[in-house]
Amino acid sequence: MPDWPLAAWHRKAVAALAAYIQNHTPPGRELSSSELGRSSSPSRGWRISTEVNGQSFELDIIVDLHFPFSLPSIFLVGQDRFLSWPHVEQSGKLCLLPEHAGFEISTDVRLIDHLVQNARDLIRQCLDGSNRADLATEVISYWGAGLNDAKVKRFWSILKPVGPTRSIAYWEGQRFVLLAETAEKGRTWLEHFKGEFTGSRFSFSSGIFLWLPAPLYPEQYPANNTFLREIAKKLGQHSVDVLVKVIKSSQEGFPVVFGFDVGQDSVLAGAWSLPLNHSIPHHNARSSLTRGFRSGKIPPAVIARRYLASPGVLEKRRVQRCDRAWIHARGGDAKAARHVHKRIMLIGCGALGSQIAELLAQGGVGRLVLVDHDTLSWDNVGRHILGGPGQVGTNKAEAIGKELQQRFPELDIVAAGRRWQDVYQQKEQLFRECDVIVSTTGDWASEAALNLLARRSPHFPPVVFGWSEAYACAGHAVAVLDMGGCLTCGMDGLGTFQHSPISWSVTPIPQREPGCGGFFQPFGSIATNPINAMIASTALDVLEGTIARSHHRLWVGSSEALTSHGAQWSEAWIARYGEIGTGERVYRLAWPVQEHCPLCQK
Numbered sequence: 138m139p140d141w142p143l144a145a146w147h148r149k150a151v152a153a154l155a156a157y158i159q160n161h162t163p164p165g166r167e168l169s170s171s172e173l174g175r176s177s178s179p180s181r182g183w184r185i186s187t188e189v190n191g192q193s194f195e196l197d198i199i200v201d202l203h204f205p206f207s208l209p210s211i212f213l214v215g216q217d218r219f220l221s222w223p224h225v226e227q228s229g230k231l232c233l234l235p236e237h238a239g240f241e242i243s244t245d246v247r248l249i250d251h252l253v254q255n256a257r258d259l260i261r262q263c264l265d266g267s268n269r270a271d272l273a274t275e276v277i278s279y280w281g282a283g284l285n286d287a288k289v290k291r292f293w294s295i296l297k298p299v300g301p302t303r304s305i306a307y308w309e310g311q312r313f314v315l316l317a318e319t320a321e322k323g324r325t326w327l328e329h330f331k332g333e334f335t336g337s338r339f340s341f342s343s344g345i346f347l348w349l350p351a352p353l354y355p356e357q358y359p360a361n362n363t364f365l366r367e368i369a370k371k372l373g374q375h376s377v378d379v380l381v382k383v384i385k386s387s388q389e390g391f392p393v394v395f396g397f398d399v400g401q402d403s404v405l406a407g408a409w410s411l412p413l414n415h416s417i418p419h420h421n422a423r424s425s426l427t428r429g430f431r432s433g434k435i436p437p438a439v440i441a442r443r444y445l446a447s448p449g450v451l452e453k454r455r456v457q458r459c460d461r462a463w464i465h466a467r468g469g470d471a472k473a474a475r476h477v478h479k480r481i482m483l484i485g486c487g488a489l490g491s492q493i494a495e496l497l498a499q500g501g502v503g504r505l506v507l508v509d510h511d512t513l514s515w516d517n518v519g520r521h522i523l524g525g526p527g528q529v530g531t532n533k534a535e536a537i538g539k540e541l542q543q544r545f546p547e548l549d550i551v552a553a554g555r556r557w558q559d560v561y562q563q564k565e566q567l568f569r570e571c572d573v574i575v576s577t578t579g580d581w582a583s584e585a586a587l588n589l590l591a592r593r594s595p596h597f598p599p600v601v602f603g604w605s606e607a608y609a610c611a612g613h614a615v616a617v618l619d620m621g622g623c624l625t626c627g628m629d630g631l632g633t634f635q636h637s638p639i640s641w642s643v644t645p646i647p648q649r650e651p652g653c654g655g656f657f658q659p660f661g662s663i664a665t666n667p668i669n670a671m672i673a674s675t676a677l678d679v680l681e682g683t684i685a686r687s688h689h690r691l692w693v694g695s696s697e698a699l700t701s702h703g704a705q706w707s708e709a710w711i712a713r714y715g716e717i718g719t720g721e722r723v724y725r726l727a728w729p730v731q732e733h734c735p736l737c738q739k
């Protein structure tokens with residue numbers, strides 16, 4: 138087999154490690170291949186013994202074929218400390234560094250020595266109990282240990298990860314179990330997710346969410362329904378009542394979610410409660426709950442008592458959060474949490490508009506109103522977020538609406554496949570309810586009309602006009618607010634922008650489609666990406682209130698791109714704002730009222 142380029146590093150590092158083992162006090166020994174069998178792609182391993190707090194421990198140091206470009210693994214030998222000591226895996230492997238930790242790549246043994254010291258420190262902390270809280274903070278690793286993800290359906294949760302204890306709704310599908318606050322919320326989510334509106338096809342039953350005042354430690358993990366009953370009792374009569382109610386309505390088993398705070402975060406751990414012992418097939422469950430009574434005649438209270446009197450089964454399940462707060466900010470971004478209640482209208486769902494819609498949906502904006510009368514065609518696909526079956530040949534706004542709704546089932550997405558002027562005449566309210574309107578139609582007449590509306594209608598939302606210049610050499614976002622200039626302030630009477638940073642030696646003529654009046658600007662998605670991001674972030678800044686008066690954001694592309702298109706930076710622009718240099722940056726500029734503007738002069 139040919140020696141691969143990094144093999145020399147591996148040999149040198151392994152030789153240094155072997156020497157380190159020999160020099161260790163007492164000297165270690167190399168592991169046999171049968172002893173190495175347990176690790177996935179082992180190369181070599183050694184065993185050393187070391188003393189901590191007067192006790193002797195044996196550690197295996199194992200490296201794989203990638204070493205020193207992979208971390209050596211250190212195992213605690215001959216002791217079953219899984220779930221009683223933190224950072225010890227079932228195999229005995231010690232978690233000494235985070236998974237993606239940076240570490241020194243070298244062929245000497247400083248890293249090994251450092252890891253052995255870390256292992257000794259970890260054992261010392263485990264012996265004196267000073268790191269015990271880690272068993273609670275890393276609950277997700279311990280809770281899910283031993284679960285076969287391929288066989289056990291996960292819980293997908295759109296629950297609010299906060300107390301109090303309450304009954305919840307669940308739907309069981311082929312691949313997952315959805316947990317929601319109510320059947321109605323769950324059904325809406327499923328209809329969005331599956332992209333089909335089927336009314337009441339999804340049937341929901343009841344489960345329970347138990348909110349615990351303190352984290353669960355592994356020795357407290359509930360193993361059966363007796364524990365479930367004990368936990369509910371400890372939480373108080375309300376929790377017992379909720380549990381009994383859930384059992385009465387879901388007698389053949391139901392999902393249980395335990396929620397609790399760990400530091401700043403809340404954690405959800407799931408389980409499936411079944412009424413009988415594992416050894417008895419589940420289909421008998423009901424008969425043993427109802428024995429001695431004629432069908433339908435058993436009092437629900439008896440069922441609940443029998444359910445909780447037998448230990449039954451509580452199978453652990455992983456909970457995958459897919460609630461809005463988690464998806465858009467992984468539970469942490471305060472900005473995204475505020476966007477949940479905000480509404481943005483996008484007029485124009487083309488090259489710029491579609492990408493901006495996607496960015497805003499990812500940013501967690503609660504409601505998106507998408508407006509475009511145009512149909513998606515194959516020549517749009519290169520710079521649009523959509524394409525392919527079911528999308529080409531359909532209305533752009535409606536197709537994006539469907540796509541984003543499936544990807545973000547908790548967002549409220551409204552699609553109007555008409556001209557905005559028609560939407561405004563039929564449903565003016567849709568405009569007024571928005572916090573910001575973003576227009577990327579690039580159509581002067583349309584934007585002039587929208588600008589006029591924004592200037593003349595009381596309580597009209599702020600409008601952000603966004604566009605790209607030819608070849609995406611520069612892009613603009615002009616936010617028009619009550620204070621400051623309007624779009625017309627920056628235009629001449631024919632809609633030519635007066636503040637371009639580019640001067641063209643030959644004015645670029647839009648490329649012509651073989652048809653009357655069909656023109657388009659040639660630019661690709663990569664070139665416009667920074668412009669889309671700038672327009673989206675301008676809209677979010679207006680939402681956030683960080684932009685309080687009209688404002689101009691300008692992206693300039695690279696000077697090389699500019700010169701390759703036979704253009705240069707405008708001398709007038711430079712005289713006013715300074716050298717652009719190599720470009721590729723965003724300017725934030727004032728957008729004052731201009732004296733010539735017929736709309737701003739009262």
Ligand SMILES: [Zn+2]
Nearest residue numbers: 623626734737
């Ligand atoms: Zn104006």
